[in-house]
Amino acid sequence: METKPWMLVADIGGTNARFGVYDQAEEELAFVKSYRVVEHQRFEEALSHFVDDVIGLGLWHPYPMHVCLAVACPIDGDLLSFTNSPWQVDRLLVSKFLGNAPTKLINDFTAVGYAVSNLKLEDWLEIHPGEAFRDKPIAILGPGTGLGVSTLIPLGEDYKVIEGEGGHVDFAPVDPHEIAILEKLTAQFGRVSVERLLSGSGIVNIYRCLAELAHREGHWKTPEEITQAARVGTDTLAVRTMQVFFRLLGSVAGDLALTLGAKGGIYIAGGIVPRFADLLVASEFNYRFEAKGRFREYLNTIPVRLVVKENLGLYGAAASL
Structure with a gap:
């Protein structure tokens, strides 16, 4: 079966990290998984679990076309530390892990703002x-x-x-x-x-x-x-x-x-x-x-x-x- 292009989107708070496959053809979230922050020492562990799950479905390309991570902290540079959790996110490391996919970091409530404008x-x-x-x-x-x-x-x-x-x-x-x-x-x-x-x-x-x-x-x-x-x-x-x-x-x-x-x-x-x-x-x-x-x-x-x-x-x- 031919696999499809997709975008990886994430909403990462202090308690839960939610990842999703956004199907570009359907313009819809096609697959969503949530992980408890306390159950993973590092952000990359949760990300790796999600990518493995996506690959296991056999529906989409191994790597996303684009990535957007909405994170619960101020956005300042490529290495971010969360306000209410011990996690860090390194934009360059994430991009490399995902096949050099263009990776964007935004504040979690900036993402909410984008969504509210389309309700x-x-x-x-x-x-x-x-x-x-x-x-x-x-x-x-x-x-x-x-x-x-x-x-x-x-x-x-x-x-x-x-x-x-x-x-x-x-x-x-x-x-x-x-x-x-x-x-x-x-x-x-x-x-x-x-x-x-x-x-x-x-x-x-x-x-x-x-x-x-x-x-x-x-x-x-x-x-x-x-x-x-x-x-x-x-x-x-x-x-x-x-x-x-x-x-x-x-x-x-x-x-x-x-x-x-x-x-x-x-x-x-x-x-x-x-x-x-x-x-x-x-x-x-x-x-x-x-x-x-x-x-x-x-x-x-x-x-x-x-x-x-x-x-x-x-x-x-x-x-x-």
Whole structure:
């Protein structure tokens, strides 16, 4: 059987590394595999496993025509170190391993930006109603292992993706309860960014702080345990943790909208929130999104959309090629 050309795309975070075969003829992801970062000492091990799997299928050429790796760290040079994992990626080494295929490195939320600009109506759920203006910026944020942020700037009929590190801005509490949480986290970390709360480890941080403030012992140690307990309602601390999490997400989303003038809309992506759409809808997200004093009416008109399309980073990596 004659094999086909393909592009290798990857979305590499602090917890999972997802690889995909993007079939150039079909313009579709044809094969996707995910690997746990903690189960591989080096990025190249996971990459080698994926390439072996692709070759074993016998459908595509041994080497890809082009490669795009969307990685969870700032893009600066050919050798990158991840923010939330011990992995490194060497662009030149990857290209050589893949038969000297042209290899591109982009930030993971730059990839999300490329994907968001191509979403269809069925790819998102409206969380906060409003009117999206085609000629205004779009802001994207997404809690996962970290907190990703990017911006889409309209350029004629297209968009330019602006990468940034908005997850590392200062956490700004707005009530005494949040100030108490900040004080607890400051004692641990010194400086507290919003990523310390709006991420997988952030869920654990909030839960631990709430337990200490209530003089209780927290039963759960992982974000998976906490979110599961919150969903079934078996632990009031877990329920309160997710309530705080979504309130803070609303505040940060509102700050982004004001900072960027994001009247094109706010899109929420990442690995956490799409799995808990029910908790998000039932939370005070919308109240906190609008709670900006004299600019409440400004924010009242901006739509917030929860992205539910799977493999968003892989589609974005393909779009960037």
